Amino acid sequence: MLDLYYAPTPNGQKLHLYLEEAGLPYRLVPVSLGKGEQFDPAFLRIAPNNKIPALVDHAPADGGAPLSLFESGAMLLYQAEKTGFGLPADARARQAAIQWLFWQMAGLGPMAGQAGYFRVYAPQRVPFAIERYTQELTRLYGVLDRHLAGRDWIAGTYSVADIACYPWIVPHAAHGQDLAAFPHLQRWFDAIAARPATRRAYDGVEDVYAVRGAPVKA
Structure with a gap:
C-alpha cells in the first residue's frame, strides 16, 4: 500500500495520475495548503522541504521498513523502476x-x-x-x-x-x-x-487556478 500525501496542484496530480495509470493500491492523504498543513512537524518528517506531494511506500522492494519519498520527479522514477510501468525498455x-x-x-x-x-x-x-x-x-x-x-x-x-x-x-x-x-x-x-486513468485522477478535482485567492505555497 502507498500513502500519497496530496493536494490537487499539478505536482500532486502527477503522482495521482501515475498511481491510477499503474493500477497500484494507494491511499490519498489530503494536505491543506491553505491551512498550512505542509508545515506540520509530522509532515516535515516525511517531506523535509515542506512541499507536496510526498509518498510512503509500506512495501518497499527491499522488504524493509516503510520508505518515505519527497520530490515528485524522484517519486515517479522510484515507482517506475519498482513496477516497470512508465520507463521504456529500450x-x-x-x-x-x-x-x-x-x-x-x-x-x-x-x-x-x-x-x-x-x-x-x-x-x-x-x-x-x-x-x-x-x-x-x-x-x-x-x-x-x-x-x-x-x-x-x-x-x-x-x-x-x-x-x-x-x-x-x-x-x-x-x-x-x-x-x-x-x-x-x-x-x-x-x-x-x-x-480512463486521467479521467479517474481528475474526477472531482478542483482547478487550483480557477479563482483568485490568497497566495499558497504548493
Missing part, C-alpha cells in the same frame, strides 16, 4: 523519458508555477513578472510542441515524461497559453485527457 527511449522528466522538473513546472502565481495568486499585479514568466512558458510550450511533431508520446511510448508534463499543461488558460497555437501539443494533450 535504452534510448528510456533516456529520452528521463531527460524530459528532468526538463519538466527544471523548466516547465517552475516557469508554469511562476506564471500561475503572478497571473492568479499574487496580491498585486507585477507586469514585468507576468510578461517574463508567461513568455518563457510560451517558449517551453514551443519546445514540447516541436518535439511532439510526428510522435504520439514524448519518449515514443507513454511514460513518466508524459505523466509529469500533462498536469502542468492542464491550467494552460490560467497560465496565459493558447493550445491552438501548438497543434502537436494539443493533439498529445487531448489524447492524455481521454485516457
